[in-house]
Amino acid sequence: MEEHLKNDSVNISHLLDIIKKQGTEYLNTLADRPTSINNALIPESVDLPEYGYGTEEVLKIFNKRFEPIMVGSAGPRYLGFVTGGATPASMAGDWLSTIYDQNPQSTKGQGDISANVEIETIRFMLELLELPDSFLGGFVTGATISNFTCLAVARQWLGKAKGRDIAKEGISEPIKILTATPHSSSIKSLSLLGIGSNSIIRIKTEGSDRESICIKDLEEQIIHLNNEPFILISSGGTVNTVDFDDFTEIRKLKGKYNFWWHIDAAFGGFAACSDHYKHLVKDWEYADSITVDCHKWLNVPYESAVFLVKEEYKVLQVETFQNSNAPYLGDPLENFGYLNFLPENSRRLKALPAWFSIMAYGKKGYQYIVENNVALARNFGKLIENSDDFKLLAPVRLNTVCFTLRDDEKQDIVGKFLEMLNATGKVFMTPTVYNQQKGIRAAFVNWKTTETDVQLIFDTMNDIITKLK
Structure with a gap:
C-alpha cells in the first residue's frame, strides 16, 4: 500500500x-467568526x-x-440567503453519513439497504409538516433539484394529458406554466427540463405590497387557456417577503380545472411546525408536489432537501427517472429503488442528518426554532420601523425582513451601505430589489440566533449609516 x-x-x-x-x-x-x-x-x-x-x-x-x-455562515448573525445553522444532532448524522458512506437506493436485498433510513425520515418529515402519507418523498441536494424533480413529473403528467410520453418522445409543443413570483430555482428547473422560462404566464399579485397570486387573475388566465392542461407553480413563502399563496382558493380552482399544482415551500413550509403560523399552509396537502429545503429551516448541513410527490403519480415518476436498463414489472413500489424515482443514480445518505435532528429535538424542538426565529424577525422589523434611517419594504410576515434606507433619495447608496455593513464581519445580509426599490434582506433561520445578536446587528447598522451621512 x-x-x-x-x-x-x-x-x-x-x-x-x-x-x-x-x-x-x-x-x-x-x-x-467573521461573516465575510x-x-x-x-x-x-x-x-x-x-x-x-x-x-x-x-x-x-x-x-x-x-x-x-x-466565514461563519453557520453562525447566528449570518442572515444572508436563507442559511440555517446545523444542529449538533444533524452534525452527528452528517459525520456518520460520511463514515458509513452508503448509497441509499433499495429497501430490500443483500446490498445497501440504508434507503430504509430515508423512508423513515420522509415519514418523520410528513408528520412534522402535518402532511398526509399519500406523498412519496426522497432526499436531493437542494431546492433547485427538488423543484426540478417535481416539475419533471409534472411535465410527464402534462404530456400524458395531451396523449404524449415526453420522457421518451421529448417536448414537441409549448408547455404553459402559470405563476406569480417564482423562485429563481424554479425558473432554472424549467430551463433544464427543456420547458423554457419563456413558457411562464405571469399572474398578477394580490397588490402592490404582495407577492402572492391574485386568484381572480389566475382564474381568468386559466379560462383563457380554454381547458388546456398546465402547470401551476405557487409559493409557500416567497424569498423576499415570505408571502404565501392562498392554497384554499387554489384548491377550489383545482376542483374546477385540469392542472398540476406544485408548491415551492423551500423554507416557508416549516410554518406548519407552529400552531401560530400553520394557517399559512392550510390546504397545501391538496397539491400534487411540494418542495421543502432541509438545509434551511430544518437546520441540517448542506446539501439537503426533499421532494414530495403524490404517490398516485408513481408510475409517471418512474417513467421520468427510471434507468433504461431497469424497467419495472408491476407496481413500482413493490420493488422500490430510489434511482428510479429521482435524478441521481449515486447518492449520499442525506437523510441521516435530518433523521438525527428530528429524533433528537422532535416536534417541540422545531416548533421552538420556528417561533423563536419569527419572534426575532419581528423584533428586528420593529427596530427598522422605529428608526429614522431605515424603513420596511414589506410587512414582516414570517422570518424574513426586507428593508431599505428611509430616505428615497439615498437609493444610490443602498449597495454601498450593505457593502460596508457586511465588511464589518459582524453580520451578513443579501441585496434584493422589491417594487423597483433597492433593498436588503435578512433571513432568520438559525437556531443559534438570539436577541443579543439582533441588537448587535442593529447597532452596527446605525454605526454604518452614521458614517455615510
Missing part, C-alpha cells in the same frame, strides 16, 4: 481526534503534488491557506 495511505489508515483515530478538536474549537467560537472576508486574502493556487503529504500535513496546509477565510 502507498506509504501515506498506509500511515493514515494506521493513524485514523489520531487523525479524527485532531479534526474533532479543530471542529470543536471552530464551533465554540462560531459566534465570533477580504478577497485579497484568497491564496494563490498551488500545483498538484506528485506524492502527496499525508492527511495530518495537509490539514496544516489547509489551516494556513484556507481556514482563515472560512
Whole structure:
C-alpha cells in the first residue's frame, strides 16, 4: 500500500481526534467568526503534488491557506440567503453519513439497504409538516433539484394529458406554466427540463405590497387557456417577503380545472411546525408536489432537501427517472429503488442528518426554532420601523425582513451601505430589489440566533449609516 495511505489508515483515530478538536474549537467560537472576508486574502493556487503529504500535513496546509477565510455562515448573525445553522444532532448524522458512506437506493436485498433510513425520515418529515402519507418523498441536494424533480413529473403528467410520453418522445409543443413570483430555482428547473422560462404566464399579485397570486387573475388566465392542461407553480413563502399563496382558493380552482399544482415551500413550509403560523399552509396537502429545503429551516448541513410527490403519480415518476436498463414489472413500489424515482443514480445518505435532528429535538424542538426565529424577525422589523434611517419594504410576515434606507433619495447608496455593513464581519445580509426599490434582506433561520445578536446587528447598522451621512 502507498506509504501515506498506509500511515493514515494506521493513524485514523489520531487523525479524527485532531479534526474533532479543530471542529470543536471552530464551533465554540462560531459566534465570533467573521461573516465575510477580504478577497485579497484568497491564496494563490498551488500545483498538484506528485506524492502527496499525508492527511495530518495537509490539514496544516489547509489551516494556513484556507481556514482563515472560512466565514461563519453557520453562525447566528449570518442572515444572508436563507442559511440555517446545523444542529449538533444533524452534525452527528452528517459525520456518520460520511463514515458509513452508503448509497441509499433499495429497501430490500443483500446490498445497501440504508434507503430504509430515508423512508423513515420522509415519514418523520410528513408528520412534522402535518402532511398526509399519500406523498412519496426522497432526499436531493437542494431546492433547485427538488423543484426540478417535481416539475419533471409534472411535465410527464402534462404530456400524458395531451396523449404524449415526453420522457421518451421529448417536448414537441409549448408547455404553459402559470405563476406569480417564482423562485429563481424554479425558473432554472424549467430551463433544464427543456420547458423554457419563456413558457411562464405571469399572474398578477394580490397588490402592490404582495407577492402572492391574485386568484381572480389566475382564474381568468386559466379560462383563457380554454381547458388546456398546465402547470401551476405557487409559493409557500416567497424569498423576499415570505408571502404565501392562498392554497384554499387554489384548491377550489383545482376542483374546477385540469392542472398540476406544485408548491415551492423551500423554507416557508416549516410554518406548519407552529400552531401560530400553520394557517399559512392550510390546504397545501391538496397539491400534487411540494418542495421543502432541509438545509434551511430544518437546520441540517448542506446539501439537503426533499421532494414530495403524490404517490398516485408513481408510475409517471418512474417513467421520468427510471434507468433504461431497469424497467419495472408491476407496481413500482413493490420493488422500490430510489434511482428510479429521482435524478441521481449515486447518492449520499442525506437523510441521516435530518433523521438525527428530528429524533433528537422532535416536534417541540422545531416548533421552538420556528417561533423563536419569527419572534426575532419581528423584533428586528420593529427596530427598522422605529428608526429614522431605515424603513420596511414589506410587512414582516414570517422570518424574513426586507428593508431599505428611509430616505428615497439615498437609493444610490443602498449597495454601498450593505457593502460596508457586511465588511464589518459582524453580520451578513443579501441585496434584493422589491417594487423597483433597492433593498436588503435578512433571513432568520438559525437556531443559534438570539436577541443579543439582533441588537448587535442593529447597532452596527446605525454605526454604518452614521458614517455615510
